[in-house]
Amino acid sequence: MTFDLAVIGAGPAGYAAAFEAASLGVSVALAERAELGGTCLNRGCIPTKMLLGATQPMEDLAAQARVKTLSGEIAANLDVLQTRKERLVSATRKAMRQRLKDAGVTLLMGEASFTGPNSLRVQSALDRTDVEFSKAIIATGARPALFPGMEADHERVLDSDDFLEIREAPASLIVVGAGFIGLETAQIAHRLGVGRLTLVDAMDRVAPAEDPEISAALMSIFKRRKWSFKLSARVASLKAEGQGVRLELDSGEILEADKALVAVGRKPSTEGLELEAAGLAADARGFLPVDESLRTSESIYAIGDVNGRMQLAHAAEHQASYAARHAAGKETAPYAPGPTPSIIYGDPEVMRVGALAAELLAAGESPEVSKAMLVSNPIAQAHASTQGFVKVVWRDGRVAGVTAVGTGVSRFTVAASMMVQERWRREDAESMMFPHPTLDEALKEALLAERKAG
Amino acid sequence: MTFDLAVIGAGPAGYAAAFEAASLGVSVALAERAELGGTCLNRGCIPTKMLLGATQPMEDLAAQARVKTLSGEIAANLDVLQTRKERLVSATRKAMRQRLKDAGVTLLMGEASFTGPNSLRVQSALDRTDVEFSKAIIATGARPALFPGMEADHERVLDSDDFLEIREAPASLIVVGAGFIGLETAQIAHRLGVGRLTLVDAMDRVAPAEDPEISAALMSIFKRRKWSFKLSARVASLKAEGQGVRLELDSGEILEADKALVAVGRKPSTEGLELEAAGLAADARGFLPVDESLRTSESIYAIGDVNGRMQLAHAAEHQASYAARHAAGKETAPYAPGPTPSIIYGDPEVMRVGALAAELLAAGESPEVSKAMLVSNPIAQAHASTQGFVKVVWRDGRVAGVTAVGTGVSRFTVAASMMVQERWRREDAESMMFPHPTLDEALKEALLAERKAG
Numbered sequence: 001m002t003f004d005l006a007v008i009g010a011g012p013a014g015y016a017a018a019f020e021a022a023s024l025g026v027s028v029a030l031a032e033r034a035e036l037g038g039t040c041l042n043r044g045c046i047p048t049k050m051l052l053g054a055t056q057p058m059e060d061l062a063a064q065a066r067v068k069t070l071s072g073e074i075a076a077n078l079d080v081l082q083t084r085k086e087r088l089v090s091a092t093r094k095a096m097r098q099r100l101k102d103a104g105v106t107l108l109m110g111e112a113s114f115t116g117p118n119s120l121r122v123q124s125a126l127d128r129t130d131v132e133f134s135k136a137i138i139a140t141g142a143r144p145a146l147f148p149g150m151e152a153d154h155e156r157v158l159d160s161d162d163f164l165e166i167r168e169a170p171a172s173l174i175v176v177g178a179g180f181i182g183l184e185t186a187q188i189a190h191r192l193g194v195g196r197l198t199l200v201d202a203m204d205r206v207a208p209a210e211d212p213e214i215s216a217a218l219m220s221i222f223k224r225r226k227w228s229f230k231l232s233a234r235v236a237s238l239k240a241e242g243q244g245v246r247l248e249l250d251s252g253e254i255l256e257a258d259k260a261l262v263a264v265g266r267k268p269s270t271e272g273l274e275l276e277a278a279g280l281a282a283d284a285r286g287f288l289p290v291d292e293s294l295r296t297s298e299s300i301y302a303i304g305d306v307n308g309r310m311q312l313a314h315a316a317e318h319q320a321s322y323a324a325r326h327a328a329g330k331e332t333a334p335y336a337p338g339p340t341p342s343i344i345y346g347d348p349e350v351m352r353v354g355a356l357a358a359e360l361l362a363a364g365e366s367p368e369v370s371k372a373m374l375v376s377n378p379i380a381q382a383h384a385s386t387q388g389f390v391k392v393v394w395r396d397g398r399v400a401g402v403t404a405v406g407t408g409v410s411r412f413t414v415a416a417s418m419m420v421q422e423r424w425r426r427e428d429a430e431s432m433m434f435p436h437p438t439l440d441e442a443l444k445e446a447l448l449a450e451r452k453a454g
Numbered sequence: 455m456t457f458d459l460a461v462i463g464a465g466p467a468g469y470a471a472a473f474e475a476a477s478l479g480v481s482v483a484l485a486e487r488a489e490l491g492g493t494c495l496n497r498g499c500i501p502t503k504m505l506l507g508a509t510q511p512m513e514d515l516a517a518q519a520r521v522k523t524l525s526g527e528i529a530a531n532l533d534v535l536q537t538r539k540e541r542l543v544s545a546t547r548k549a550m551r552q553r554l555k556d557a558g559v560t561l562l563m564g565e566a567s568f569t570g571p572n573s574l575r576v577q578s579a580l581d582r583t584d585v586e587f588s589k590a591i592i593a594t595g596a597r598p599a600l601f602p603g604m605e606a607d608h609e610r611v612l613d614s615d616d617f618l619e620i621r622e623a624p625a626s627l628i629v630v631g632a633g634f635i636g637l638e639t640a641q642i643a644h645r646l647g648v649g650r651l652t653l654v655d656a657m658d659r660v661a662p663a664e665d666p667e668i669s670a671a672l673m674s675i676f677k678r679r680k681w682s683f684k685l686s687a688r689v690a691s692l693k694a695e696g697q698g699v700r701l702e703l704d705s706g707e708i709l710e711a712d713k714a715l716v717a718v719g720r721k722p723s724t725e726g727l728e729l730e731a732a733g734l735a736a737d738a739r740g741f742l743p744v745d746e747s748l749r750t751s752e753s754i755y756a757i758g759d760v761n762g763r764m765q766l767a768h769a770a771e772h773q774a775s776y777a778a779r780h781a782a783g784k785e786t787a788p789y790a791p792g793p794t795p796s797i798i799y800g801d802p803e804v805m806r807v808g809a810l811a812a813e814l815l816a817a818g819e820s821p822e823v824s825k826a827m828l829v830s831n832p833i834a835q836a837h838a839s840t841q842g843f844v845k846v847v848w849r850d851g852r853v854a855g856v857t858a859v860g861t862g863v864s865r866f867t868v869a870a871s872m873m874v875q876e877r878w879r880r881e882d883a884e885s886m887m888f889p890h891p892t893l894d895e896a897l898k899e900a901l902l903a904e905r906k907a908g
Contacts, residue, residue, distance in 0.1 A: 012890070040890070045890060045891050046832050046891060049832060049833060049836050049891050050832070050835070050836045052836070053833060053835075053836025053837050054518055054523045054524065054836055054837070054838065055524070056514065056837070057511045057514040057515045057518060057524060058524075060510065060511040060514060061511045061515070061528060064508055064511060067534070067538060068531055068534045069508045069530065069531055069534050069535045069538060070508065070509070070511060070512075070528050070529065070530055070531070071528070071529050071531065072526055072527045072528035072529055073526045073527065074515060074524050074525070074526035074528075075524065075525050075526055076523065076524055077522055077523055077524070077525065080521070080522045080523050081523045084521060084523060088832065088835050092832075312890075313890045313891075314887050314888060314889055314890040315887065317890070318887050321884075337887065338885060338886060338887060339886075339887065340887055341887060341888075341889045342889065343889050343892070351889075378500050378503060378504070378542065378546075379503060379507060381504070381507075381542050382503050382504045382506070382507025382508055383507050383508070383510070384508065410865075410889070410892060411864075411865035412868075413889050413892065413894065414866075414869040414888060414889070414892075414894045414897070415868040415869040415872060417886065417887065417888075418869060418872050418873075418886070419872075421886065422876075430775075431792060432792060432793075432871065432872070432875065433768050433769065433772050433791065433792060433793065433794055433795060433871065434768060434795075434868060434871075435766075435768055435795045435796065435797050435805075435864070435867050435868070436466070436494070436499060436766070436767045436768040436771070437499050437500060437503050437767075438797070438864060438867065438868075440867065440868045443868070
């Protein structure tokens with residue numbers, strides 16, 4: 001079979017690329033070895049947000065109960081939650097399959113491996129398809145990384161995929177890794193009734209990709225929930241032992257719990273691709289390096305998690321759209337992502353778009369920052385969740401970045417992305433009406449607040 | 455006493471005008487007969503949002519309980535809620551007073567009345583101050599309108615001010631007026647346990663200022679909550695009778711309930727101002743007409759609810775900033791509000807900014823509309839609140855308006871305002887990364903959806 005374009009992997013990147021290329025009149029084959037939707041739909045963003053979204057009333061009630069405005073009890077039905085999650089995920093997969101079919105994409109279920117610079121083979125249990133292509137897009141994504149000494153047994157030592165299938169909350173849980181995956185899953189665990197939660201990270205703060213003040217605010221909020229933290233702590237070993245798990249730190253300290261979740265990052269999935277056959281090579285960390293057009297060779301693109309640029313579904317989709325248009329000859333300019341927002345979900349939320357002050361400082365620039373606390377916002381008061389802040393990073397009098405932490409702050413993300421993209425000045429914030437009363441007024445207040453050296 | 459500027463009324467408009475003028479170096483007197491903060495802080499947006507915000511977990515739990523993911527009970531403690539609300543309001547008033555003092559504004563507590571085109575008198579119970587001014591700003595706001603035949607007795611026939619002081623939920627309530635005030639207070643009543651709710655309106659739909667499809671969506675959602683509606687229904691009389699209230703419609707139909715709330719709009723507050731002494735006159739509806747610089751005479755401005763332009767606190771503040779700068783000689787261009795967003799709070803929320811399709815059609819234009827339903831959004835699914843939609847109004851291929859209804863849609867407001875202000879094209883939405891998964895993706899989907907004649 002011969003196609004203009006072969007796409008490997010039907011996650012957010014590969015699906016979007018195949019769909020867009022087909023709509024541009026290109027003949028497209030899409031190879032997928034497991035399920036449509038990839039990590040995001042099946043084992044990542046969507047299941048996580050289903051569990052966090054459905055259990056959010058528990059956190060909101062807890063906040064009001066602390067100030068005694070509301071009282072009551074909420075129990076989660078984990079079986080129903082899992083069923084609903086699976087129903088949404090499978091309905092979405094079905095809709096994706098139909099849309100691909102309608103767009104004329106040839107879907108090949110099976111494991112793809114290159115057989116040459118312009119050919120690959122898709123092998124399923126039943127059959128084998130040889131595909132010739134003019135161009136290809138590798139969108140094989142990433143999967144949970146596990147380090148030696150802490151292999152998941154998927155029963156008591158879990159990876160994030162296992163955790164999202166949880167049917168019963170353990171009495172105690174150790175979470176190794178306090179990045180966004182660890183923090184989101186810890187919140188789910190907390191809401192589902194895990195009594196004793198311990199987070200372990202080799203870094204000296206949680207959410208190390210964020211502004212240090214964000215990390216500090218998160219710590220302060222989570223400590224109120226009686227979570228324990230072991231930071232700057234390296235894991236020597238983690239294994240199932242007795243009825244639970246036993247974790248030994250480099251320091252010799254021993255932690256025990258019913259279960260452990262390992263969320264120490266993700267690694268690119270390129271195994272089985274036979275990269276050499278196409279003349280490709282991964283870098284030392286396993287990522288496929290790409291040029292300014294997202295190509296890892298003259299005719300082959302690598303997009304999404306596998307290229308190591310940005311492990312976010314919406315970044316992957318954005319790259320996909322570019323690669324599809326570039327492969328179809330509709331685009332010649334270098335890839336320009338524009339502002340790339342990110343969110344840590346739950347309660348509190350964290351949002352970030354554009355530059356952090358530390359990044360600009362490290363680049364030798366002299367950023368300014370301005371800030372507003374949520375405590376003076378009437379909507380934060382109404383929700384009895386007043387911890388948190390909004391911070392604006394300025395470069396030459398223009399908005400270069402926005403980050404925030406607190407209940408509901410993800411609502412700033414799109415507007416903040418637009419402000420970064422359009423390099424807003426103070427006057428833009430002054431002249432624009434923000435609705436009253438909204439949490440958004442905290443963003444306006446931060447834009448208008450006194451600026452200090454970043 | 456002589457001042458450059460005299461401001462009458464310390465609500466959102468008057469407070470902001472006095473503060474900003476003082477910060478521009480103008481000498482300012484601010485007269486207030488009751489409380490700092492006006493309707494919004496004391497009897498409007500803030501108390502309403504405190505009650506709606508605090509009780510939101512009840513609605514969220516109800517949504518999850520319908521799909522059986524969560525179960526439980528939540529009770530509101532109305533005394534604590536009222537105390538918290540009063541504490542926030544009084545702390546805000548105190549902070550306002552301090553800020554005015556720090557800015558050098560002379561606060562005169564008492565009833566202001568003009569004594570000439572450049573003079574007024576402020577009369578309190580204890581004393582009287584005569585003020586000479588170069589310029590004045592009237593920002594006296596509005597108050598609940600009551601029509602003959604349905605006067606509030608403040609015990610059983612309530613106005614919205616009375617309702618916000620509620621300490622005990624009546625078993626049944628009639629709400630006269632299904633505009634935003636009626637709808638927000640009905641939602642509070644519902645959450646606080648009012649068993650039987652009946653909304654009455656002379657119009658043929660609820661939220662008549664909104665797009666008709668929004669009204670229909672609201673009706674559908676509220677009918678699920680077993681609310682009764684009497685639309686296209688005029689009230690002949692409403693009065694306390696027996697243990698409750700008795701409402702007679704023009705049709706002769708009789709409605710009975712424990713209490714009634716009259717929310718049939720608001721009328722401008724100009725009584726006692728002695729407008730004639732300054733050579734001013736209100737229009738037939740009682741509003742102070744203004745020119746393109748928000749002036750009702752050569753030297754006197756009228757801003758906020760009293761000029762009848764837009765009954766919104768943030769619109770009032772925006773006008774205030776302009777009037778302060780214009781009065782201080784820092785601004786000469788005509789007043790340009792830019793996009794003016796509005797929100798109906800609660801669950802669902804309604805947001806709107808820019809033009810409605812019907813407005814453009816009425817002006818002889820040929821708008822297009824595009825739309826996305828919330829049901830396909832994973833965050834709406836996670837919150838088990840999937841009713842609602844986003845609608846974009848286009849004029850000449852540019853975004854002219856955005857409106858939405860559904861749980862949490864107020865989060866679109868600031869970004870949508872920016873899109874209207876910058877007259878976004880389809881390509882702007884295509885090139886911009888929206889975070890995944892967020893409710894915001896429904897806005898993007900609406901921007902990219904097929905357009906039809908509006």
